[in-house]
Amino acid sequence: MTIELIRTNDPVTMQRLVDLEKAAFGSGGLNVWQLVPLIRHGRVFVIRKDDEILGAIQYMLDWENRCKAYVVGISIHQDWRGRSLGTELFAASLAVLSRENISEVELTVAPDNSAAIRVYQDKLGFRRSALLPDEYGEGQDRLVMTKKLKLCGEEDGQVTYEYPHRNAE
Numbered sequence: 001m002t003i004e005l006i007r008t009n010d011p012v013t014m015q016r017l018v019d020l021e022k023a024a025f026g027s028g029g030l031n032v033w034q035l036v037p038l039i040r041h042g043r044v045f046v047i048r049k050d051d052e053i054l055g056a057i058q059y060m061l062d063w064e065n066r067c068k069a070y071v072v073g074i075s076i077h078q079d080w081r082g083r084s085l086g087t088e089l090f091a092a093s094l095a096v097l098s099r100e101n102i103s104e105v106e107l108t109v110a111p112d113n114s115a116a117i118r119v120y121q122d123k124l125g126f127r128r129s130a131l132l133p134d135e136y137g138e139g140q141d142r143l144v145m146t147k148k149l150k151l152c153g154e155e156d157g158q159v160t161y162e163y164p165h166r167n168a169e
């Protein structure tokens with residue numbers, strides 16, 4: 001497995017990212033018009049096996065706090081879930097953000113998304129900070145979760161996360 005920051009918008013990569021989004025989130029998935037700006041101006045990381053993208057995570061910066069990143073989304077291909085790829089991808093990308101002076105990461109998740117909350121809370125140490133009722137429309141509440149990284153501006157801040165290097169098959 002390799003984890004990398006996406007820098008290009010080549011058609012094969014874009015199609016794979018859009019397909020992953022559609023499979024995971026249906027009509028709520030990111031399209032190419034949303035993914036390209038995130039690649040160019042945010043951060044998009046993927047996890048690959050033999051050149052095939054198996055999952056992706058996207059971040060944007062928070063305008064109110066330039067040391068805070070917001071997780072736009074994370075998804076792992078359905079055939080590969082439950083094998084720690086999501087945790088590895090998230091942890092590795094957090095380590096990169098930490099080196100880029102990001103001190104806090106925030107996300108929202110559906111309160112009934114137990115697998116995602118298990119990753120965020122139990123495996124990566126995110127804390128529940130708020131519940132936003134009807135955030136995405138009536139009945140679509142979102143749980144806000146946050147994780148502190150190192151202090152912004154700290155020169156030799158430690159990399160908070162290590163992810164296991166293993167050859168998941």
Ligand SMILES: CC(C)(COP(=O)(O)OP(=O)(O)OC[C@H]1O[C@@H](n2cnc3c(N)ncnc32)[C@H](O)[C@@H]1OP(=O)(O)O)[C@@H](O)C(=O)NCCC(=O)NCCS
Nearest residue numbers: 024074075076081082083084085086087109114115116118
């Ligand atoms: C959330 C997601 C990215 C996690 O990726 P993943 O590779 O499956 O994550 P991991 O394998 O690292 O960890 C998943 C954990 O959830 C657990 N889990 C799976 N289904 C679960 C459930 N219904 N209830 C509780 N825990 C569950 C797994 O057992 C595993 O924990 P473990 O390693 O202690 O056994 C993936 O499930 C996904 O793509 N979901 C669809 C998109 C989505 O919901 N994204 C999050 C939007 S906020």
